[in-house]
Amino acid sequence: MATVEDYVARIEGTCGEEKDVIVIFKYNKKDEAIANILKKAKTQKSLSGIIFELTFQNVSFRVYASGKAIFRSVKDKEGLREILAALLL
């Protein structure tokens, strides 16, 4: 059975008052991860297929074609994991 770890290489907190969280997808799974996310999240805006502004369960985030996503206002890592599980699996 697939897990979040199958798709995610690293989750990094950023420095800065925004407290954004960056999710870096595994290189060989990034296209699949992005496809799964795009199926489930609501696309607010996209630009040239490079950047997707999305919302899911009242959480706004952006996904980049390079295989990275930036989540805002995430309460904690556990909360983020739950969102990622719902989006990816």
Add this chain to the structure above:
Amino acid sequence: MDPYKIREDFPILKRKINNHYLIYFDNAATSQKPRQVIEAIKSFYENCNANIHRAVHTLSQEATEVYESAHEEVAKFINAKDIAEIVFVRGTTEAINLVAYAWGLRHLKRSDEVLISLMEHHSNIVPWELLSRINGFNIKYAKVKDDGTLDYEDLENKFSSKTKIACLSHVSNVSGVINDVKRIARAAHEHGALILVDGAQSVPHLPVDVKDLDVDFLAFSGHKMLGPTGIGVLYGKKEFLEKMEPFQGGGEMIKEVFFNKGTERCSIVWNDLPWKFEAGTPNICGGVGLMEAVKYLKKIGMESVAKHEVMLTEYAVKRMKECKKVTLYGPKDLSLKCGIIPFSLEGLSSHDIALFLDNYGIMIRSGFHCAQPLHQVFRLPSSARASFYIYNTREEIDQFVKVLKEIEHI
């Protein structure tokens, strides 16, 4: 200097990231390495790897010679008197910690003051704050103006007979502002204080002459000046280094450890400078790489390096002003700064900007850049930062601005 010719020496610049040729604008964090440095490291390990000092075999003598030559090369590069004033450390952070603990721990009393500024990198704040918790001295922070320049009046007013050391950066790692170190050194010495300069962002980019600046300590990192990571330098005036106790204890930094049967304790005689401050087996190969990096920069000439970066900065600022949603921070007078440009883009966090640029193979930094107090001055939650070096070109800036303009449409 010809940046296009220089680029041929940097293998990494041929790399493509996300199907775009790499544009590396994160030089304030670390620089790329030329083939000459990479080859020197490889050659050392292939031909003369051995531990230095106190061995009679050929390899050790060769390794010792090359490691000591690295100290000599660095001494000449910053116009130090001799290698006794050049201590190899891990980087700027360790160099500042060395002064804090080897000098500050013994010399700073509860009634004393340390003077720093709000533009400092955390590595020039945290060691002093930590030490003040032990020794109880006070730390005064000189103000920074809204444009990122140092408030010299405030700084000079904060000097007093209590001030024992002033610790300031030569160039801000966020705004690129160049501080008038000679003026600060003069003020410090007039008050009987020492001056420590964080040269992490100046030594790689400007001609730096420690005698001319009259600084007592200068800290800088090899990896920001084409050298490898894990090697840096503390320059210290011999008269101060001689009086200081060692920072760390171990092999290499001692001449003798003699067990005295009468006292049942060991008597220790410190080694000569600079080895007194280099405990344990040092980063020998790091020193080799740093020496090659210094040779490379000397060949170009630091005046030429600085001139190239001024040209790039002026061009980048001019082009970035074409972007309607971009705000630039730092002084308007570009002669006051180096090739570091902090900026923000309306409606986007600095991390979004960095991630977007990354899609086009453009590497910049986002966040606080280890200088949170300066972001409080700028009233910024974080900032994006583009920083240049010898191998960057106007064409790269054109591409960078082109992508910034695309981001504005998000």
